[in-house]
Amino acid sequence: MKTQSLMLTATSAAAMMLAGASAHAEDYKAVILQSLTGGAAFIGKNVADGAVLAAEELNEQGFFGEGNKLVFSVEDDATDRTQTLSLITRLAADPATLMVMGPTSGSVALAGANVANEREFPVMTTTNSMEVLENGPWSFIMTQPASITMPFIADYTAETLGVETCAVIGVKDNEAYVALQRMYEDLITEAGVEIVSNDGVALADSDFSALATKVASSDQDCVFVGTPAAQGANIILQLKQAGLDPDTAILGHNAFASPTFIEKGGAAVEGVYLIGAWVPGGDNEFSSAFAENFEEKMGFPADEWNAMGYSGMQVVAHAIRDAAEAGNATREGVRDALGEQKDVPVVVGTHTYTLDEERVPFFGMKVLQVKDGEFTVAPE
Amino acid sequence: MMQFYLAYQPIIDFFLLSVGFGYSQQIALRAGVFSIATAGFAALGSYCVAILATKTGIPIFLTVILGTALAAAVGGVLALPLARLRGAFQAIATLAFVQIILSLLLYGEGFTGGALGIVGIPREVNTWILLAVVAVTMYVLWNIGRSGMGRVFNALRQEESVASSLGVNIGKYHIIAFILSGALGGLFGGLQSLYTFQIEPHNYGFAFIVNILTVVILGGRTTLLGPIMGALIMALLPEIARPLAENRQAVNGVILILVITFLPNGVGDEIVFWFRRRKQARQQQKRASEKEARDAVSTS
Amino acid sequence: MLTQQILNGLVSGSVYALFSLGFTLIFGVQKLLNFAHGATFMAGAFIAYYCTISGLPFVMAIGFSMLATGLIAILIDLIAFRTLRKRGNAEFPALVSSIGVDLILVSIAQQVSNTQVLNFPFGTFPIQFYDIFGLRISLLQIVILATVAVLVAALIFYLKKTTFGRQVRAVATNERAAALLGVNAQSVYLQTFFIAGALAGLAGVLIGLLFNSIQFLMGEPYMLRAFVVVVIGGLGSVQGAIIASLMLGVAQSLTVAYLPSGLTDAIIFGLLFLVLLVRPNGLFGDINAVAGGTRQ
């Protein structure tokens, strides 16, 4: 297997050093706490799946040194804030647990961050909300905030495609999507694009006939659809069925970077532009190997969130190992190590993951386009 | 003990908040009002407190009072159109009320933060404050139970025509019930937002309605012990049944069906009724033996 | 665009009608709100989807799905309503237990689908568009309008002209009197639940097909819409439900098209409040929901 041979070479030196440092086998305990059920399950479940695969692989490769391993368990907060609070409080009360990878996003992430800071317990939340960082030194975010990701697609809209008018369709009842959409609107307005209409749908909606007719019968150069993949594909399908001018550029953000998008949208999503940290199928040796291993294990191809979970676990593992190597495998040690991670090899973006001084993650984005039913890197 | 409190403190707090919302739901049902508006009241109270606490310098305790007053007032106004409705129509209309509140919260972005909600609410509430507020609430509800108002509520629930034949102005007491339900919903909604740092409309959706309804159905619709037992079971269940994590919703559903079918009064009410019956039996026994003694004296 | 939007609204509204008819039928006969109706609708879409992807011809998948949702509805009656009905005064308890059933069905669907949004494979139904008088209408929309029209007509005929219809109306008016006349109320209940379930199942399939989306939560918005429909139309009134469904469909299309989006729900539920204020029994309702000391 490609991954493992690669990882072994990458880590064997470190592993040997570690073996010398620690005389006896160590267990490092961490918990993957995500929303496996409830409203954010479409993120949390996928992140957890990716993270579990990464943790298993790393243990198999002896990443933490001879005999050492990461002991991890997966917990579900059901996207319920009270359950998040109670789970993190309880996990914090167990001194052996070094950190939590999670919770997922939105109110559960913020609530989790708050308890974590109160109890001085490191958490790596999946969200990209800066408020989690502002909450205190113990809470981290795993995904890049909108201020880093959205310029990629906004610049592409305004400069590369050169559009002048745009219709925006977003989700009105999910804070993460609203934040991305707002950022996009601000950026393109700044770049001189006029927003001609702005509509919000609910996550549970599927009847877009009225909306599609409205947008299709008005005049604009581009339509931005800021929704989850399956829903976005469906909106685009209904837009096309309502007779949207085929020359109109359709754009979306990184939520579209999922095999689901192409599967649900079929021919209708041909030519759609999007940004993705994850190029499905992988775009270098490490990420292709991940794609292969993931599909083999799970039976379906990895999507953006699977890849994020996998990458996030790489960062977590590096931090824990760094802390252990520094002889400080404590919560404080892990927290400090987490904040200092630089150029960790990951399967997303430009393949390295770095946290800056403000602990904001950066790993890059790619503008993609659907071509012949596949994601390809969009023409510059 | 301290260790236990630290590990389980959020569960205890969650339990206390549920008890509060449970009483808001219960007071309506107790007066025969088929309302599920508690979610809407809670949303009003929590948003009022959150907005005032983050955007103005008003003292925190005052924001809670204002939130409570707002929800109570809205409850009173809501009662006016609902006074003419009964049963299923009341349930649907209150559900519509909750939907309207939620969509306005989503829509009024500049003011409510839309789907993002409001963040950075100061955390001013702890277990002891919650405990104190629940205790005061229980004292007031206890007074209601022993006063004419409680008797009227019982009458309205069981047989409305009897109440009106005795001079009870049904509309007036429905308004009182809605105001009380609104006040309690708003009060605990406000406390909740001072507890969780962040609120969003989603917190007061269908899941909230179902949870609070479950608390009251499971616990009982008439006694003070009802919501306490209901909230206790609801708080402990996810802890006990964590292995069933993915089935939690289904477990909730099964509980609702089983309890309403086989224990229609709820766990808490049944316990209270059992003690009450036992007391009655004792008193009757006592009276019977006294009578026997009297008879024995008079015949001798 | 206005006529196109009205057409969109009528198509959506006709599916609401299919959904709401079963709901209002159950209320008309039993005076109980079946909150699990939305989950039955969702189950219809799910069953047809899994039948289709396992190779069953689509028409058979629809038939099988309607049969299955009819049986699910009967099961709902047996589990959630039967015992409570016997005890009497079941209005509130039945609502609660049907919420319980709803939670269970949704939870099963969530696990079966792994929270993913599903859709019928491309080509399940031919995508064909016609331009008539400047209106863009798809073959699927035409088929849906026709199906709903035929089914509604058949249902009205069934209720008004057949023995079963008379029995249903007898039980709806007075169960005890109906029993004295030799009507088996139990069998009427089972039949109405079956019809209601099958209609909801079909509505689920059609919605899943029309909007390319099947997911475990799809019943919830339709359930809320059904409340609006049956209240405006009058709980228990078949004609009222149909008219109110079409009105709702059109009103919704028009609010999306011409008013600030995001307010649609507030407007629709606000409308419901207004109707209740003016006519507590709904626009076409004849049931006596009003009480409370006023002279009659």
Place this chain on the structure above:
Amino acid sequence: MPSLHLDNVAKHFGGLKAVDEVTMEVRPGEITGLIGPNGAGKSTVVNMISGVLALTEGDITVDGVSLATDRADVVARKGVARTFQNIRLLPEATVLENVLIGFHRREEASILSQLLGLPSARRDTQRFEEKAWDLLRRFRMEDYAEYEAGNLAYGHQRRVEMMRAIAAEPDIVLLDEPVAGMNDVESDELATIFRELAESGMALLLIEHNVGFVTRLCKQVYVLDSGRMIASGSPETVTSDPQVIAAYIGTSGH
């Protein structure tokens, strides 16, 4: 003490004249009887007086003050109490609680003092409880005070209804078939209580299917048949009226 007047009262349901052109008077200190065969419209009359049904025509007054358009609770607060033909108790409440609710319109404590449990609210409850026990003893129901009303025997349930109706000392009491289903001993006991109530100055309207019971108690009897008043006067006059005899024989084939 006020008296109750019905002046040319009518109730039509669509084309059906359930009650038509009924004029009668219920005087204080007396028991007035209203009899008639099943379906004669007796309960319709009670429901119109007590504010459940709207009048099609006519007027109902207490001492010249009309209550024809008042809601049921307003009628009750004006001093008109009633019992129900098909017994309506609070089934989950005890007998004592059922009687206590009868004192509703004598409540003095404000809502706020009830919420806060102030002394005035407690005094109300205390006062009512004492009076309720007096009533229980008078109706020989004190042993059943703690029973759930829904579990009582039929005759006892009737007594609870009556205690509840007279608890707040109304001026006028409408008794809708109070002795239906009781044996002779029980109805005699009640008859004594009715006489005492009348002697204390109340105006009692006794609605009965059973002619014998009414003629024994009442000074003035009205007879309804098919919604119309066919006779009125002393028990002797009424029972010898050929129209009344015909109505009873014609309709009661049992």
